[in-house]
Amino acid sequence: MSCDFTRTVLHGYLDGELDAAGAAEFESHLESCRECTTALGAEESLRSSLQRSGLYENAPVALRKKIRAGLDAATASPAALRIPAWRWLAVAAAILLVGSISWFAWWRPARDSASTAPFTAAEIIDAHVRSLQPGHLTDVASTDNHTVKPWFDGKLAFVPPVKNFADEGFQLVGGRLDVLGGQNVAALVYSRRKHIINVFVLPTKEPDTPIHPPGLRQGYQWRHWRRQGMEYCAISDVSDSDLYELAQLLYQ
Amino acid sequence: MSGSDQGKGSDVLDAQDRARFEQLVLPHLDAAFNLARWLLKSRADCEDVAQEAMLRAYRFFRGFHGGDARAWLLQIVRNTCYTWLEKNRPVELMTEFDEELHPQPSTSPEALAIAGDNRERLSRALETLPPRFREVLVLRELEGCSYKEIAAITAIPIGTVMSALARARQRLQRALTHSSPQEASREL
Ligand SMILES: [Zn+2]
Numbered sequence: 001m002s003c004d005f006t007r008t009v010l011h012g013y014l015d016g017e018l019d020a021a022g023a024a025e026f027e028s029h030l031e032s033c034r035e036c037t038t039a040l041g042a043e044e045s046l047r048s049s050l051q052r053s054g055l056y057e058n059a060p061v062a063l064r065k066k067i068r069a070g071l072d073a074a075t076a077s078p079a080a081l082r083i084p085a086w087r088w089l090a091v092a093a094a095i096l097l098v099g100s101i102s103w104f105a106w107w108r109p110a111r112d113s114a115s116t117a118p119f120t121a122a123e124i125i126d127a128h129v130r131s132l133q134p135g136h137l138t139d140v141a142s143t144d145n146h147t148v149k150p151w152f153d154g155k156l157a158f159v160p161p162v163k164n165f166a167d168e169g170f171q172l173v174g175g176r177l178d179v180l181g182g183q184n185v186a187a188l189v190y191s192r193r194k195h196i197i198n199v200f201v202l203p204t205k206e207p208d209t210p211i212h213p214p215g216l217r218q219g220y221q222w223r224h225w226r227r228q229g230m231e232y233c234a235i236s237d238v239s240d241s242d243l244y245e246l247a248q249l250l251y252q
Numbered sequence: 253m254s255g256s257d258q259g260k261g262s263d264v265l266d267a268q269d270r271a272r273f274e275q276l277v278l279p280h281l282d283a284a285f286n287l288a289r290w291l292l293k294s295r296a297d298c299e300d301v302a303q304e305a306m307l308r309a310y311r312f313f314r315g316f317h318g319g320d321a322r323a324w325l326l327q328i329v330r331n332t333c334y335t336w337l338e339k340n341r342p343v344e345l346m347t348e349f350d351e352e353l354h355p356q357p358s359t360s361p362e363a364l365a366i367a368g369d370n371r372e373r374l375s376r377a378l379e380t381l382p383p384r385f386r387e388v389l390v391l392r393e394l395e396g397c398s399y400k401e402i403a404a405i406t407a408i409p410i411g412t413v414m415s416a417l418a419r420a421r422q423r424l425q426r427a428l429t430h431s432s433p434q435e436a437s438r439e440l
Contacts, residue, residue: 011418015392017399041361043421046428050393053371055378059285063299067281067306074310075270193396219279219321237279238396 005029006039014043056194061134117224117231118202119181125220127178128198128235131187137196138174138189148175152186160186160201160230165249170197190246197236197246204231211247214240223247265313273313280322281306283395284329290390291333293379297340305332323401330387330405337383344383363429377427385420392417 005026012018013026030036131137140151149162155177164172173189178200185202204226211225222235223243227250234247265273284305288298309328316324337345378386387406391397403410 007418007422008414011421012399012414015399015414015417017414038360042425045361045365046421046425047393049365049369049374050389053374055371055375056282056394057286057289057295058282059302060299063285063303064281067278067303070303070307071270071273071310074265074307076264076266194394195396218275 003033003035005033005036010036010040010043014040014047051193117233118183118204119233121215121217121222123180124200124222124233124235125218127180127187127200128220131176131178131189131198132196137176139176141174143172143174145172148172148188151175152177156184156186158186158203158230160188161250162188163250165190165246168245168249169193170246170249192236192238192242192246195236195238197234197238197243199232199234199246199250202231203229205229206231211244211251214243216240225251227251265310269310269313273310276316276321277306277309277313277325280325283322284325286394287326287329287387287390288333290378290386290394291330291383292336297336301332301336302329305329308332320401320404323397323404326391326395326397326401326405327407334383373428377424380427381420381423385416385423388413388416389420389424 009018009022009026013023018026026036030040140148142148142151143164143166145162145164149159152159152162152175160175162172162175164170166172170190170192173191173196175189176187178185178187180200180202183202185200188199188201190197190199206226208228209226211223215222215224220235220237221240221243222233223240224231224233225247226232232247232250234243234250236243281302285298285302288302288305289295292298292301305325305328309325312328334345378389381389384406388402391402391405397405399410399413402408402413408416
């Protein structure tokens with residue numbers, strides 16, 4: 001009843017905030033301290049309840065609209081801003097395209113000469129944002145890869161690999177059909193601490209690549225790679241380290 | 253909050269600011285809304301406060317010099333919420349944050365799993381916690397913030413984030429397993 005660690009270090013350990021030495025030290029303490037072992041189990045259970053509970057509340061669409069109107073009102077040079085709020089993303093995408101910043105151009109400096117992806121960053125961001133509109137996220141909603149995978153069968157000319165990584169903190173939410181660069185693609189949807197990650201998958205004849213360095217625009221990050229005849233692009237507003245972790249899991 | 257982070261709000265913002273704000277800050281509206289919802293415990297009030305905070309963030313936007321836009325925004329949201337609470341529900345802010353943390357028998361993981369399985373019960377338990385406990389839990393468990401981000405948002409020293417979370421988790425466990433909602437609210 002008196003191990004001080006239950007009120008201190010245990011939480012740093014649970015939250016992944018200890019350095020390697022601190023974590024190793026606590027792990028060896030765990031082997032001999034029943035109190036900490038029990039307390040850690042309780043905290044993990046509480047955490048998973050909180051994260052699975054659906055307690056996270058997203059902003060209502062109406063609020064988003066009101067805020068955009070408020071922002072417009074607080075901005076000078078009205079001519080540029082009389083664009084209806086809902087068109088902003090389209091405008092932003094158009095600006096990116098006009099700048100002719102292609103997927104290829106972005107990756108050029110990153111050493112891989114064969115990394116021409118068949119779609120642009122603007123298209124990826126657009127598809128991701130579109131999926132976040134109410135009712136658009138999944139065509140098949142299931143956390144079971146044995147349900148999601150067969151669903152794609154017959155709807156596409158290929159069957160994407162579908163895996164759940166719930167144990168690693170990436171819960172499969174479902175899948176849907178999407179269109180990228182004029183091609184039909186599979187979109188696998190994962191959630192990470194209530195944030196949505198879209199993984200777009202389509203077949204390719206190009207050779208494998210490593211996971212490319214991250215791209216970042218408009219508050220979204222993405223990672224792209226090719227593996228065993230499939231082209232992958234994962235995009236989300238989670239941190240790049242989270243995204244990279246999922247990319248590595250998928251890459252295996 | 254240090255005033256310097258938010259800078260002066262008097263500049264006139266132009267289309268370029270508007271586009272940058274759209275790109276950097278607006279994607280975190282859900283985070284802003286969720287934090288306000290849990291701090292104020294009322295959907296109706298939190299819509300107003302989230303909107304106010306967002307427009308305030310916009311006015312202060314020239315004071316944002318890059319870095320963690322989510323933490324920057326949430327800091328403003330939190331301050332707006334506390335200002336609102338001070339005005340409308342001052343009693344809620346009177347709980348001492350540094351109250352003694354009593355050693356108590358650990359709850360068994362099984363008992364917690366059962367209690368935590370009920371969304372309503374979990375939500376009520378979270379709402380019975382004083383705001384300063386509630387916010388660290390919401391930031392850590394729902395929003396996935398690091399200790400560094402939590403320290404920046406809540407203005408508590410980074411060295412005390414861990415113990416703040418320890419206290420908050422203990423309070424939540426207690427609210428979930430040891431007391432009925434009435435008892436928990438009397439405790440406040
Ligand atoms: Zn111990």
